[in-house]
Amino acid sequence: GAVVSQHPSRVICKSGTSVKIECRSLDFQATTMFWYRQFPKQSLMLMATSNEGSKATYEQGVEKDKFLINHASLTLSTLTVTSAHPEDSSFYICSARPGGGNTEAFFGQGTRLTVV
Amino acid sequence: AQTVTQSQPEMSVQEAETVTLSCTYDTSESDYYLFWYKQPPSRQMILVIRQEAYKQQNATENRFSVNFQKAAKSFSLKISDSQLGDAAMYFCAYRTHSGSRLTFGEGTQLTVNP
Numbered sequence: 062g063a064v065v066s067q068h069p070s071r072v073i074c075k076s077g078t079s080v081k082i083e084c085r086s087l088d089f090q091a092t093t094m095f096w097y098r099q100f101p102k103q104s105l106m107l108m109a110t111s112n113e114g115s116k117a118t119y120e121q122g123v124e125k126d127k128f129l130i131n132h133a134s135l136t137l138s139t140l141t142v143t144s145a146h147p148e149d150s151s152f153y154i155c156s157a158r159p160g161g162g163n164t165e166a167f168f169g170q171g172t173r174l175t176v177v
Numbered sequence: 178a179q180t181v182t183q184s185q186p187e188m189s190v191q192e193a194e195t196v197t198l199s200c201t202y203d204t205s206e207s208d209y210y211l212f213w214y215k216q217p218p219s220r221q222m223i224l225v226i227r228q229e230a231y232k233q234q235n236a237t238e239n240r241f242s243v244n245f246q247k248a249a250k251s252f253s254l255k256i257s258d259s260q261l262g263d264a265a266m267y268f269c270a271y272r273t274h275s276g277s278r279l280t281f282g283e284g285t286q287l288t289v290n291p
Binding site: 093095099102103104105107110152154156158165166168170171 | 266
């Protein structure tokens with residue numbers, strides 16, 4: 062199957078700093094990628110849809126200025142958590158789907174963000 | 178709006194036995210896809226099985242099969258001959274036919290007892 066690589070897998074940052082998470086589709090092009098947030102023992106919550114070459118579409122309640130998404134190429138989307146706060150500590154997962162039609166979505170390994 | 182409900186937060190099964198995980202969904206669409214994803218302790222999301230709504234035949238993948246009841250909007254997952262490696266969180270998910278985004282259920286934590 063297709064591979065989606067997410068980096069870093071773990072990151073610790075200080076409050077007030079920014080941290081960038083990368084999501085790459087290694088063997089396919091993805092015009093659309095998705096960013097999820099997952100709290101312990103809970104489901105995946107869609108944060109935003111990342112569209113190559115255009116602005117991301119954010120879900121209701123997600124702060125656009127705090128969670129900056131850039132999808133500069135067909136294989137790379139980045140999520141930047143700005144002015145990180147301990148409440149931003151969570152597990153972040155990206156996914157991408159090659160092509161259209163009935164192809165399945167593939168997920169990155171996830172990033173554990175801890176803000177201290 | 179589409180919703181996906183998993184009413185079993187936790188389930189347990191003895192190794193080699195069979196277990197069924199429940200999922201119901203709500204949609205006004207007639208054509209869509211349903212999925213079961215597995216999330217082991219590594220947190221990597223793994224696709225277990227998928228069902229296309231226009232297909233009446235239930236999908237199967239080795240020890241995993243589904244019972245898809247379109248009229249009842251029910252999509253349960255049966256795991257036969259359970260193995261220790263099946264222990265994970267299982268998520269039911271929905272996607273419209275033409276859409277890209279997935280809607281996930283709350284998840285069911287499956288424990289496999291040796």
